[in-house]
Amino acid sequence: MFDTVTEWAFHIHLIMAISWIGGSVFMFVLGITLRDKKAQQEVYPHVGPIFGWFEVVALVALLSSGAILGMKYGLFSLLFHDNGTPISHALNMKLTLVIVLTVATVVHFVIAYRTNGKERTRKEQLLSRGSSMLIFFLNLFVMHYAIVLRNIL
Numbered sequence: 001m002f003d004t005v006t007e008w009a010f011h012i013h014l015i016m017a018i019s020w021i022g023g024s025v026f027m028f029v030l031g032i033t034l035r036d037k038k039a040q041q042e043v044y045p046h047v048g049p050i051f052g053w054f055e056v057v058a059l060v061a062l063l064s065s066g067a068i069l070g071m072k073y074g075l076f077s078l079l080f081h082d083n084g085t086p087i088s089h090a091l092n093m094k095l096t097l098v099i100v101l102t103v104a105t106v107v108h109f110v111i112a113y114r115t116n117g118k119e120r121t122r123k124e125q126l127l128s129r130g131s132s133m134l135i136f137f138l139n140l141f142v143m144h145y146a147i148v149l150r151n152i153l
């Protein structure tokens with residue numbers, strides 16, 4: 001029974017990782033290429049909320065399936081306790097990055113939700129752009145440590 005659950009958890013983890021990272025790469029490309037202000041005002045109010053909820057679902061599914069995989073491999077004893085082994089290092093790097101990524105996502109989501117379709121203040125603009133850049137780059141490093149972790153397991 002536990003094996004079936006963890007098999008499913010791994011499939012869900014992978015599909016959600018693809019969705020989460022794919023979505024953030026696509027929005028990054030959209031942000032760079034869609035420069036016309038009028039087009040932005042037409043596109044973002046519609047796409048923004050759908051994308052936002054899609055990403056929230058993907059992140060919650062990633063964290064919960066990740067927790068199940070952590071249990072499967074008995075990784076919780078290594079949590080925030082880097083004992084010098086490659087596995088504890090990869091796990092702790094990945095989790096630290098995931099925590100920062102989750103905080104950046106909450107910041108980005110709250111600003112996007114509050115200001116959708118409205119003019120943003122300079123501070124909101126900076127926080128929103130900064131958090132989305134941070135999420136994009138952190139994803140690349142989370143992927144790296146996910147691959148390192150998987151190679152060891």
Ligand code: HEM
Nearest residue numbers: 010017062063066067069070073098142146147149150153
């Ligand atoms: C943004 C969040 C996350 C992303 C994008 C992510 C991404 C990934 C990816 C792509 C893999 C597969 C690597 C490969 O096949 O080479 C993976 C595996 C794994 N992840 Fe995550 N992950 C996230 C969060 C978590 C969390 C919170 C945990 C909890 C400890 C976790 C635990 C694991 C484990 C244990 C594996 C290996 C599973 C196995 O080999 O059966 N992940 N992750």
